[in-house]
Amino acid sequence: MSLAWPYRCVIFPMISSWKNGSRMRSVRIAEREIDRVTVLGYGRTGRAVVAYLHNHGVKIFVSDSALLTDADRESLKKLGIAFEEGGHTFQAIEDPDLIVLSPGISPEIPILREAQLRSIQGISELDLAYLLTRGASIIAVTGTNGKSTTVKLIEGILLQRGIQAIAAGNIGLPFITLADEPPDVVVLEVSSFQLEQSSIFHAHVSCLLNIAPDHLDRHGSMDNYVAAKLSIFDRQVDDGLAIVSRDIPLSKASIAGWSVYFEDVRLPKNAFADSLSPHNRSNLRAAIACCRGIIPILKPDAIDLPALEGAFHLPYRMQGEPSLGGVRVINDSKSTNAASAIT
Template sequence: MNAGIFRGRPAGEVAVIGLGKSGRSVAELLARDGHAVYASDAGTGDAARQAAESLAALGVAVQTGGHDLARIARAALVVASPGVPPEAPPLAAAREAGVPIVGEIEIALHYLPALRTVGITGTNGKTTTTAIVGHLLRALGHDAVDAGNIGTPLAELALRERPPAWAALELSSFQLHDTPSVDPTVGVVTNLSPDHLDRYASIDAYYADKARLMANAHAGSRWVLNADDAGVLALHRRIGAEQLAGEVRTFSLRDPSAAAHYDRTADALILDGAPLLPRAEFPLLGDHNVANALAAALAAWMADEAHRTPEARLRIADALRGFHALKHRMEPVGTYGGVAWINDSKATNVSSTLVAVQGMTRPYVLLLGGRHKGEPYTALAEPFRRHGKVVLAYGEAAPIVEQDLGRLVPVEPVDGDFAAVVARARALTGPGDAVLLSPACSSFDMFRNYEERGAEFRRLAAAEQGTA
């Protein structure tokens, strides 16, 4: 990283772009260490205002409703929040002026030199895998926190009087783009498929950012890779490495030679050559969550030599039995009139919805729509035919969903608000059926975020039963 700016007193002002949770935390971290900080955000809402007031009290120069591009161009360093696109004017101004740009995690890592991390990236399953890893590390007796893209900024941990010893660190492609010094104790790649094509110029550019997880690989590195995904196994080549340095082990739903795999005949999860637990004892729905559990268990197993014991195996198994579905990720939210309602609002791309559809085992109505992200929906048709009844296409993407799928499977566009979509789903289902919200789109046409969309789905599912 640009470590020179942290030697002695500041070499100049640090500009922090974006006042969300990560921007606010890193600006506070830098200010408390004596750096001159200018922080700005294009927004003017309550969250930006509250962040501005808090930071101003620490001596940070704060601007909301815009950015001082000339000031940013004079900065010694720019810290970009992951939600700020690379072409945004403040980042463009920094690049044109030759100002280095890093992310919040890059700064936080500087202040957490003793932190051990399990870094998790991939297109889908990152958040669930991160949450399981953190859960397993705590079950193994560690002071461990789930951080990064999962919701807790790493800089927030650095502000603590006693930072944790371990972090299960979810890393998005956006975060990896601006974290040149990332060097996880264990690195995990769940899977790869096209995503964020509304932000990246090409799939190759997106995959290249994922590969940055491996940029500092060395002989002591440990890697957990998906043996069922050829793109994951070859990801290191995108950083110019013929071989990936360090210990490389794999997980698989199909390959019995993988270090962690699913034995479908025995219906059990296997870890390092021995049974871990029966599939029936792991409470999450779908094969994709079995893959997430295998990846997390293998990462915890590899994280420290002390974890590779019979006692640790028992602790890992017990922890998996007690892990529950995260909100908005194939989350059962209730059964009403014999109909199961499943909230997979976090599925904001086609590949994520694909694994949800593949995991369905009962007749269901699929709620598909929102703001289109650039991918065709045709890949959903074949697995949908197995148990799907009808696709309800809604929101801005409805015409595209109907165009892509209408000749392949039953599709019904629904006009109106989200309540109308849910009401139509209820009318089309009966006892033994399910309603699956797995939109394959972002939520921004109707909601502020996928969490709000999922919460409204839960409320509407229960509302007509008198249980809201």
């Protein structure tokens, strides 16, 4: 599901003003300069959006449904940015030219319905960052489980081949932080929340690892959750590459461009690859398939797998902890669904 109101906007940086002796860039959208923006949500992504817009001379209003930390309040006050907390009120839509949504914001909340009635445009951080980062190739990875590992593997493999790549998105580094100085390749972890909000974003290489029940409190039903995940392919272009699993009931004929099953990818022939768990072997196959969208002649045996070991042992995923009273403790707090806990 995308935002409730239709919009097809073109956003690009424009030289427009001087501030403190330095030339600043504002944001223009569909040939119209954007001076005032409301940012909904002030978590990690919201803070990154605010930083980008503030650096480009845009007047910002921040609205968060939760209470802000003391540090966040002080930071916003020092920047001269108005804000509200503990709920989204009509103050958030008094006079903005644009509303930017953090990933945790549902497109169905009342304030956005009112914004629609007032003809105020809205855009997700994913769409905004995509339109501001046109110089980079994009690999996007989604799925219920394995996204972070796969994204870090892709980043590592590309770096080994001398390609400037940065992992971003839901993995922790907001996409918009790369807008001013994008790398050669942005490797994005994309969540169902981000995809649900977006109607512009598409990647050069799009990968769907798997689908299992998750986040049904947000999406309302399994059908809606599946639709959000599958939407990563909605705007696939003719020269794009789609990476999918054979386990997902999806006709490759329904996807524009090229598409492959990552299960068909051969793994490196070495003891390290042989020692991987089944789910990490699957993640590695998907990563190699994605990298071939950038390096078509990539040979699996040329990959230095031991150098990528950290990608297979990310924090809070089957992480051993000190025992308690002789009981072994495993920190698997990143598992948000049954399928993740089982694997």
